[in-house]
Amino acid sequence: MLPAVANESEVNRAIVQQSFGGEAVDVLQLVLKKKKPKASPGHVVVRLTCRNVMPYDFTLIRDCHLEPTKEHGPIEFESVRRSDEDRDLGPVVGLEACGVVHEVGAGVTKLKLGQRVIPNLLWKYLFPKGEGAWQDYVEVAEDDIIPCPDGISDAIASQLLLNECAFYGALLDLKIPKGQWLLQTAANSNFGRQVIQLAKHWGIKTINLIRRGELADDLKALGADEVINYTTEDVVEKVKKITGGKRVYAAMDAVTGTLTKTVAACVQNEGQLFIVGEISGSDVLISTEDLIRGVSVSYWKVESVIMAERRDQVIKDVVRLLEDKVVIPIFWKNFELTQFKEAFKEVQNPKRCGRVLLANRKCTVAQCSSRERKIAKLTWKQPQRASV
Numbered sequence: 210m211l212p213a214v215a216n217e218s219e220v221n222r223a224i225v226q227q228s229f230g231g232e233a234v235d236v237l238q239l240v241l242k243k244k245k246p247k248a249s250p251g252h253v254v255v256r257l258t259c260r261n262v263m264p265y266d267f268t269l270i271r272d273c274h275l276e277p278t279k280e281h282g283p284i285e286f287e288s289v290r291r292s293d294e295d296r297d298l299g300p301v302v303g304l305e306a307c308g309v310v311h312e313v314g315a316g317v318t319k320l321k322l323g324q325r326v327i328p329n330l331l332w333k334y335l336f337p338k339g340e341g342a343w344q345d346y347v348e349v350a351e352d353d354i355i356p357c358p359d360g361i362s363d364a365i366a367s368q369l370l371l372n373e374c375a376f377y378g379a380l381l382d383l384k385i386p387k388g389q390w391l392l393q394t395a396a397n398s399n400f401g402r403q404v405i406q407l408a409k410h411w412g413i414k415t416i417n418l419i420r421r422g423e424l425a426d427d428l429k430a431l432g433a434d435e436v437i438n439y440t441t442e443d444v445v446e447k448v449k450k451i452t453g454g455k456r457v458y459a460a461m462d463a464v465t466g467t468l469t470k471t472v473a474a475c476v477q478n479e480g481q482l483f484i485v486g487e488i489s490g491s492d493v494l495i496s497t498e499d500l501i502r503g504v505s506v507s508y509w510k511v512e513s514v515i516m517a518e519r520r521d522q523v524i525k526d527v528v529r530l531l532e533d534k535v536v537i538p539i540f541w542k543n544f545e546l547t548q549f550k551e552a553f554k555e556v557q558n559p560k561r562c563g564r565v566l567l568a569n570r571k572c573t574v575a576q577c578s579s580r581e582r583k584i585a586k587l588t589w590k591q592p593q594r595a596s597v
Contacts, residue, residue: 221245223344224549225299239547240298246348248314255328255349257308259363260342260546260567262556263371264398264488300339301347303567304331307357307366317351325357327366332512343549343567355520358528364540364566365531368399370515372564373527373538376403378514379461379485380411381523387412389458392448392475394418394468395488396428396436399539399564404461405431406536416448416457418472421559439468448475461485461509462493469493469506478502483509539563 223243248254310324320326328349334340340347357366365373385391391408395401396417408415409432416435417428425436435451437444448456456477462469463486473495476482482504484493495506514523530536541563544552549567556565 219245221344221346222546223301225301243298245346248312250315252314252348252350253310253317253320254312254346255308255326256311256346257306258569259367260303260306261368262552262565262567263304301341301344303341303343305368305371306342307363319351320354327355327357327369329353360532365538371511374514374523375511376400377527378523379483379509380404380407383459383481385413385458390414390416390452392416392457392460395463397424397562402431403536405433410535444471445474464488465493466490467494470496473499473504473506476504480504482506485509541565543568
């Protein structure tokens with residue numbers, strides 16, 4: 210029996226990493242003749258409609274984690290792809306996206322043509338196959354597909370797993386009691402801003418580290434209790450003053466490097482520090498004094514919520530928070546796949562305060578209702594911030 214398939218072009222555009230050891234804008238190339246995949250038994254082909262551009266995408270590219278000979282990558286890269294032609298093109302990058310089911314393979318029972326879905330690509334496709342989200346089509350096993358929840362736009366769906374579920378899961382796992390303090394770095398990031406909103410909703414007080422002082426009022430308008438410019442202020446002393454000498458109950462650090470040492474020094478005895486990103490690189494600095502105090506430092510893994518038994522409940526909880534406008538994602542600018550170099554430059558824009566997307570504009574706008582636009586604050590022409 211032939212697989213069911215919609216009538217679409219055979220061309221699969223893809224952004225591939227053709228060399229290693231440089232910046233994304235220099236080492237990536239848009240390939241126009243990559244073969245479109247076919248749905249094998251138990252698999253579907255997803256036509257991707259909206260792709261989230263994350264800072265961690267650039268970490269993977271910069272640190273050569275997708276290089277076939279790179280041993281320190283999260284998972285050893287497989288040199289064998291579906292075809293020699295695809296292997297020679299280089300790995301397709303991109304962590305997260307959403308789309309629609311384009312082709313259904315034999316034996317697939319839970320999905321249908323045209324259904325909006327979110328493929329879980331990180332650990333089975335980007336690693337180790339080099340099949341990431343920045344392309345038109347990707348083949349994914351039925352078990353690695355999440356039906357797109359009703360009531361959310363493509364823009365939100367494209368960041369649901371590694372962003373929305375991540376900030377929710379990390380804050381949930383810290384188990385901070387109501388009225389206690391959380392300290393976080395990269396507070397102006399989309400992740401950080403949503404942590405501020407959720408913490409406020411849960412009655413958790415936040416101390417937020419930034420490097421640009423002019424952002425303080427904006428973050429306080431979102432619900433931040435305290436904001437510290439770590440480039441001009443003594444963070445540890447100020448945290449002690451804010452907390453009456455007790456320091457914070459727990460912390461999250463997305464920056465790493467030497468800043469991790471500062472963050473750990475702000476955590477109370479026996480407190481927890483989650484590493485939730487690698488903006489400055491994969492190395493962290495910790496004082497033995499803080500380890501002696503019992504400060505626990507660990508890397509919080511997003512797969513604990515997106516590949517675990519609690520995934521469905523976490524997604525349900527996050528969607529409810531989005532629908533109730535407890536948490537409002539912020540979207541900055543949107544680009545077509547062919548404009549990826551412009552998108553990358555925009556991600557590096559110091560004035561950016563929201564997500565950059567690589568989206569099929571027609572598809573995303575058509576599937577974003579007026580109610581969803583209010584949730585997402587989505588715009589195609591001008592950057593727009595969330596109102597609170």
